[in-house]
Amino acid sequence: MNLQKVKLGANNSGAPGKPGFMPKAKEGSSRTSGLVTFELAVLCLAWPSLSSRFFVCLANPLSSEMQLGSRMEKNDQFLQTLGKKIVNKCLDLNSCGLTTADVRKMVALLPFLPDLEELDISWNDFVGGNLPSITQQMHVTSKLKVLRLASCRLTTEDVQALGEALEMIPELEELNLSWNSKVGGNLPLILQKFQKGSKIHVLELMDCALTSEDGAFVGRLLPKLQSLEVLDLSINRNIGGSLNSIAQGLQSASTLKVLKLHSCGLSQKSVKILDATFRYLGELRKLDLSCNKELGGGFEDASAPLVMLKHLEVLDLHQCSLTVDDIMSLTQVIPLLSNLQELDLSANKNVGSSSENLLSRLRFLPSLKSLLINNCALESETFTALASVIQRGHLTKLQKLDLSYNDGICDAGWAIFCQNLWFLKELTELDISLRPSHFRDCGHWFRYLLCAVTKLPEITEIGMKRWTLPASQEEELGSFDQDPKRRGIHFDHGGFR
Numbered sequence: 001m002n003l004q005k006v007k008l009g010a011n012n013s014g015a016p017g018k019p020g021f022m023p024k025a026k027e028g029s030s031r032t033s034g035l036v037t038f039e040l041a042v043l044c045l046a047w048p049s050l051s052s053r054f055f056v057c058l059a060n061p062l063s064s065e066m067q068l069g070s071r072m073e074k075n076d077q078f079l080q081t082l083g084k085k086i087v088n089k090c091l092d093l094n095s096c097g098l099t100t101a102d103v104r105k106m107v108a109l110l111p112f113l114p115d116l117e118e119l120d121i122s123w124n125d126f127v128g129g130n131l132p133s134i135t136q137q138m139h140v141t142s143k144l145k146v147l148r149l150a151s152c153r154l155t156t157e158d159v160q161a162l163g164e165a166l167e168m169i170p171e172l173e174e175l176n177l178s179w180n181s182k183v184g185g186n187l188p189l190i191l192q193k194f195q196k197g198s199k200i201h202v203l204e205l206m207d208c209a210l211t212s213e214d215g216a217f218v219g220r221l222l223p224k225l226q227s228l229e230v231l232d233l234s235i236n237r238n239i240g241g242s243l244n245s246i247a248q249g250l251q252s253a254s255t256l257k258v259l260k261l262h263s264c265g266l267s268q269k270s271v272k273i274l275d276a277t278f279r280y281l282g283e284l285r286k287l288d289l290s291c292n293k294e295l296g297g298g299f300e301d302a303s304a305p306l307v308m309l310k311h312l313e314v315l316d317l318h319q320c321s322l323t324v325d326d327i328m329s330l331t332q333v334i335p336l337l338s339n340l341q342e343l344d345l346s347a348n349k350n351v352g353s354s355s356e357n358l359l360s361r362l363r364f365l366p367s368l369k370s371l372l373i374n375n376c377a378l379e380s381e382t383f384t385a386l387a388s389v390i391q392r393g394h395l396t397k398l399q400k401l402d403l404s405y406n407d408g409i410c411d412a413g414w415a416i417f418c419q420n421l422w423f424l425k426e427l428t429e430l431d432i433s434l435r436p437s438h439f440r441d442c443g444h445w446f447r448y449l450l451c452a453v454t455k456l457p458e459i460t461e462i463g464m465k466r467w468t469l470p471a472s473q474e475e476e477l478g479s480f481d482q483d484p485k486r487r488g489i490h491f492d493h494g495g496f497r
Contacts, residue, residue, distance in 0.1 A: 075112060078105045090118035094148070098124040103133070110137040118146040122176065128153030135165035144169045150204070151179035159183055163190040174202035178232070184209030188217045196224040203228065206260075207235035215242030222249030232260040234288070240265030247273045251280040259284060262316070263291040271298030275305040286314040290344065296321030303329040307336050318346040318372065327354040335364035342370040346402070352377030360385045363394035371398060374431070375405035380413035387413075391420040398424050404433040404463060411443035418448035422455040431463030433492075439466050446473050450480055453489060465494040 079085050082096050091113065093106065103126055110116070119141070121127050127134070131154060138144070147169070149162075159182055166172065177183050183190065187210060194200065203225070210218075210233065219242065222228070231253070233239060239246065243266065250256065259281070266289065278284075287309065289295060300323065306312075315337065322330075327350055334343065343365075345351050351358075351373060359382060362368060383406075389395060401424070414432075421427075434440060446469065453459055469477065477491065 074105075075109045078102070078109065086113065086116075089115055090120075090146075091116060092118070092120045093124065094120045095123040096121075098126055100126050100130060103127060103130045107133050107137060110134070111140045114140055115143055116141045117143055117171075119144060120146070120148040122148045122150035122152065125151075125153045128158060129155050131155075131158035132161040135161045138165040138168040142169055143171055145171050146174040147172060148174070148176040149180065150176045150206075154180040154182050156182050156186060159186045159190050163193060166190070167193040171199060173199050173227075174204075175200065176202070176204040177208060178204050178206035179208070181207075181209040184214060184236075185211050187214040191217075191221060194221060194224055196226070198225055199227055200225050201227050202230040204230070204232040205236070206232050210236040210239050212238050212241045215239030216245040218242075219245030219247070219249035222246070223252035225253065227255060228253050229255055230258040231256060232258070233264060234260045234262035235264070237263065237265040240267060240270060243270050243273050247277045250277045254280060255283060256281055257283055258286040260286070260288040261292070262288050265294070266292035267294040268296070268298035271295060272302045275302045278305040278308045281309065283311060284309050285311055286316075287312060288314070288316040290316045290318045290320065293319065293321045296326060297323050299326040299329050301329070303333045306333045309337065311339055312337050313339055313367075314342040315340060316342075316344045318344045318348070320348060322348040322350055324350050324354045327351060327358060331355075331358040331361060334358065335361040338365065339367055340365050341367050342372075343368065344370075344372040346372045346374045346376060349375075349377045352379050352382060352406070352408070356382045356385045360389055362386075363389050363392065366394075367397055368395055369397055369426075370400040371395075372400070372402040373406075374402045375435070378403070378406040378409060380408075380410045383409050383413040384416055387417045387420050390417075390423050393423060395424060397426055399426050399458070400429045401427060402429075402431045404431040404465075405435045407434050407438050407440070411445055414443065415445040415448055418445045418452055421449070421452035425456065426458055427456055428458045429461045429463075430459070431461075432467075433463045433465035434467060436466070439468055442467050442469055442473060447476070450476060453480075460488055461490050461492060463492045465492065467493065 082093065082102075084091075084093060084096065091109075096102070098106070098121065103124075106121070121134075127149065131149075131152070152158075154162075154177070159177075159180070163186075166175075177190070183205065187205075187208075208214075215233075215236070215238070218233070218239075222231075233246075243264075250259070270292070274289075295317075303326075306315075315334070317330075322345070327348075334340070345355075355373075355376070355378075359373075362371070421430075446467075449462075453462065481491070
């Protein structure tokens with residue numbers, strides 16, 4: 001080993017009792033080994049993260065160097081067995097099926113990675129019950145910026161150990177504990193070490209069985225997370241009751257860009273609570289309120305503050321039981337979100353009978369790339385309004401269009417739509433599948449669809465499940481598929497009947 005002396009001070013005169021003192025020995029004297037030992041001890045004190053690797057060298061440097069080489073070889077073999085390697089200071093063991101023995105090998109590996117910045121061991125069940133052995137090594141991975149522990153079956157002991165260890169990684173920017181039910185009821189034990197000025201940018205707690213008390217704690221914690229950009233509390237149905245506290249905390253989260261409250265037990269009243277918060281979230285890019293079935297009716301008199309979200313790019317309101325009045329209110333607001341790129345109103349049946357004006361006003365969204373309105377009971381008149389917007393040269397940036405499970409559209413409506421489809425030059429995905437229980441003949445509009453597809457340079461996927469083709473049209477499709485210029489286009493029909 002080539003070990004250099006560590007200077008403890010400016011003085012290096014060798015005088016005892018002064019900073020920089022280093023005992024000297026003549027070459028070949030019996031004190032030489034003692035000097036090496038002293039130098040190594042000082043090195044370990046100067047860099048604690050190295051001590052676990054080299055402290056054993058005090059006894060026999062040559063033997064320890066061999067042991068170190070053997071240990072590193074075993075570490076390499078461990079990673080090779082998993083088909084993994086450390087890339088850009090990142091150790092990604094996500095979904096590797098780690099066993100208890102593998103977890104022990106990973107723990108032995110960590111002291112060799114003092115510069116590690118990202119550790120992902122998500123979706124490994126046997127991490128659960130073994131996390132304390134990992135957190136005990138956090139002091140040697142103090143530069144860690146990303147820690148992902150999603151779906152690890154963490155136990156109560158695990159989450160307690162994690163809470164004690166988090167203060168040892170002050171550079172942490174991302175923490176993902178999603179899909180660990182024992183986090184619920186224990187959230188304060190985990191996150192209580194976060195202090196004001198914390199560097200956390202991303203906090204993901206999806207499906208953690210959070211309690212109403214946990215939700216209230218999140219509200220008190222948010223003012224301390226001045227760098228927070230992503231907050232995901234989705235699929236925690238009990239936090240709706242503590243939304244007042246969360247919303248109060250969000251007023252201090254001015255840097256927030258993504259807020260996910262999917263399936264959180266939100267109600268009509270929740271919309272009004274959140275509306276009062278939107279004015280403080282000027283940087284928000286994504287808002288997900290989907291799958292809150294009690295939300296319907298909440299936008300009737302409270303959608304206006306959405307306009308405050310000037311930079312909003314993604315709005316997800318699918319399966320929210322939106323009422324006719326909700327749609328009318330959103331019709332006034334959504335067109336004002338000029339930066340909107342993704343809009344999902346799927347699985348809201350009232351969209352079908354009341355969205356004609358909304359779809360016609362999509363012309364005011366020049367950046368829209370994804371429009372999902374599947375299972376909305378769209379009517380032919382509504383559908384014609386969408387075709388008209390396309391025909392006038394709007395929605396030219398659209399890449400994904402999902403119109404599936406809208407079985408009430410007549411053949412004439414499909415014909416008008418397919419005749420104008422070719423205007424969407426950037427479209428890559430189109431889904432017009434029927435619902436599983438419904439089969440129907442394509443009609444003459446299928447020829448218009450094939451013609452339009454030949455003029456769409458980016459299209460790759462067309463969903464047409466449960467549409468039936470007569471022999472003549474099936475032959476047309478067969479000829480289309482055999483054309484080498486169009487082999488990149490996949491018609492997902494599940495086997496035409």
